[in-house]
Amino acid sequence: MAEILIAEHAGFCFGVRRAINLAEESLSTMEPGKELYSMGPLIHNPQEVKRLEEKGLRMLTHEDELSQNSVVLVRSHGIPPQKERELLSKGVRVVDATCPFVKAVHEAVVKLSKEGYFVVLIGEKDHPEVIGTLGYLQECGGRGVVVESRDDLREVLGKDKVGIVAQTTQNEQFFKEVVGEIALWAREVKIINTICNATSERQEDVYQLAPQVDVMIVIGGKNSGNTRRLYQIAKSLNPNSYHIETSEELKKEWFNGVRKVGITAGASTPDWVIQSVVQRVKALTD
């Protein structure tokens, strides 16, 4: 049996745990006739979403479905303030599970805008957290751009005062590069580092773990940005790295002659998914 090393910081982060607790609490105290909707998958983990759906959580597909009997759960990613007002105007109740670290990004862009900075949000353009944050930037009349790749830096050229924040789960290496680049052009740069601790810790674990194992397994939703970044880091350090959602995806041939297996998981991977991967790796390396 191969030796299995599990990253110290793997799986649920504070914000995700809090959102799930809020969902379970709301479901268990729901008045008769009322229904709890999640706007988009509560977390980027299909297995956990399914578990909550079995407890009664509904996924909102069209806002037309909402009535005064609806309770809407805002997930940890947050939503734009315009969207929140729209929901409230429909008479629905809102349970806000926005991660406090994401709220800090909202506050940071507003603060930077008010201080006259052109805002650079280092993150994924299509990520719900980024869309929510841009809503706050728009709300306060600020100007800015999302930087997802170096190409996006063109929009920052010629800006005199640049304020920088990051999506909470941003890659630290990319953050460093972008910050350094902008600091060379702009006259004045103010940075509020909004990458959350859980993200830094998880990424640092992978930097340590991936090079010392024969195979590195990264568990997490294929649509989870923070998991994809863990996988990118792992792959850059160890070619035998794999990104899976569940233990069923593990392949026997990955483990031929393998002595050490590293395992980590994105912020929205429940512990029971990690445990089932561990068991399956044990069986495959027997």
Added chain:
Amino acid sequence: MAEILIAEHAGFCFGVRRAINLAEESLSTMEPGKELYSMGPLIHNPQEVKRLEEKGLRMLTHEDELSQNSVVLVRSHGIPPQKERELLSKGVRVVDATCPFVKAVHEAVVKLSKEGYFVVLIGEKDHPEVIGTLGYLQECGGRGVVVESRDDLREVLGKDKVGIVAQTTQNEQFFKEVVGEIALWAREVKIINTICNATSERQEDVYQLAPQVDVMIVIGGKNSGNTRRLYQIAKSLNPNSYHIETSEELKKEWFNGVRKVGITAGASTPDWVIQSVVQRVKALTD
């Protein structure tokens, strides 16, 4: 004869040219009995200093030499404000040739301190420009540290609000790295990029030129920080790079079979020194 490519931005920068003009102007309008002293070599170029000394400029060795008949020329690097007051209190006249870009660094550290930032000055600890800037930081009661190498970053660990400036002639690559690193630790970082344009342009020229020539010659005082950094960049891109002060140091064996020679010069290298190097390279590759 080898092809000689001279960097577009080589030699005297604005601040150095201004200091030399101020020195020559002061010398030519000096009242009888008065003497012009420079505090330290006016520029980091022994040949140019010698030329000015022949015109009457004296190098201050002990401050006891100063009297009410002395005029002190503050060179482009600037001096601490405490030192300026001391000079004025002796009744000497001060001609201030501090480079305006260096004055901007003084203002930046004071501004950042007043805004509550712990100041990081990316530069050389023993460089007169850095010593002058630290005087301004001390004067306003600010706290900070000079970062010359990555080891110095330890002093910045745990600082919550960090303000960053650079010595005007700092290496851009090192500046980027330090800025990126600090932005990952600190909660809030404000950067005022005080690297002067002349420095950026000269460094960019070397990045372009050094890889495309057989031999790269960097001219400038051995005690000139900006020249040493040009040489480090050149050497990292082309192993056949040499740092010289004058054409006498050129060696025949550097040019065996050489077809293309690149030449650049630090901010305090006079044009006549560059021209004499060009002539000597032509002769050696004949």
